[in-house]
Amino acid sequence: MAESSSYLDTTANAYDAVAVLYTELTRNYLDPLPLDRAVLAVFAELVRDAGPVAELGCGPGRTSAHLRDLGVDVFGVDLSPVMIDIAREAYPDMRFEVGSMDALALADDELRGVLSWYSIIHVPPREVPAYFAEFRRVLAPGGHLLLGFFESEGDPVTPFDHKVTTAYRWPIDDLAKLATDAGFLEIGRMLREPLEGERFRRGHLLMH
Structure with a gap:
């Protein structure tokens, strides 16, 4: 537990420290990504x-x-209190909460969808199955999970020097298997080659 708390604290503190800059640098980040x-x-x-x-x-x-904006009844959870403060200020009509993805303050089967958009990238590989188990716990039967992550292009799970804190690139097949082991079924996947200014291939898995 102490080791788990250590990496969680490290991640939260790292994002707290760069939250304002990160928010500015990622403004309109989806615009060039059809x-x-x-x-x-x-x-x-x-x-x-x-x-x-x-x-x-x-x-x-x-x-x-x-x-x-696409019509989804969505709320956000993040480990970084500063990020949550920024989100609440930017979108006062939406719900945002401080929390850890591996221990959510949600009931079993409470959700119909979970989006983990480049958010498991900082989780040490040995801890990822526990996160998938928590995603499965809070999702109702038939609910959907969408994962976004950095793909390792055929290499094993690979740590890299993310600008905020250590992150990991995953082979898409390995990540899909862990999700399957947690009780998910794959619907589809998308791999995208890096654009100018990006270092790594992007992976996306849609599960239910």
Whole structure:
């Protein structure tokens, strides 16, 4: 437990420290990413009108607001209190809460959708199964999960020097298997090659 608390504290403190700069640098980040927007649109279509959806690791709330604009009943959870303060100020009509993705203050089967958009990237690989188990716990039967992450392009799970704190790139097949082991079924996947200014291939998994 002490080790888990250590990496959680490290991640929260790192994002607290750069929250304002991060928010400014990622302003309108989806605008040049039509494939990413398309994946989010499919997810939105599947969960729209189905019930509450949570973006876990919501940061400054931009992706949550994007889903809201697509008609989704969505709220955000993030480990960083400063990020949550920024999200609440930017989107006062939406719900944002401080919390950890591996221990959510939610009832079993409470959600119809979970979005983890580049938010498990800082989780040490040995801890990821516990996160998927928590996602499964809070999702009602038939609920949907969308994962966004950095793909390792055939290499094993690989740590890298993320600008905020240590992060991990995953082989898409390995991450899909962990989700399957937690009780999810894959609907589809999308791999996107890096654009100018990006270092790594992007992976997306849609599960239910």
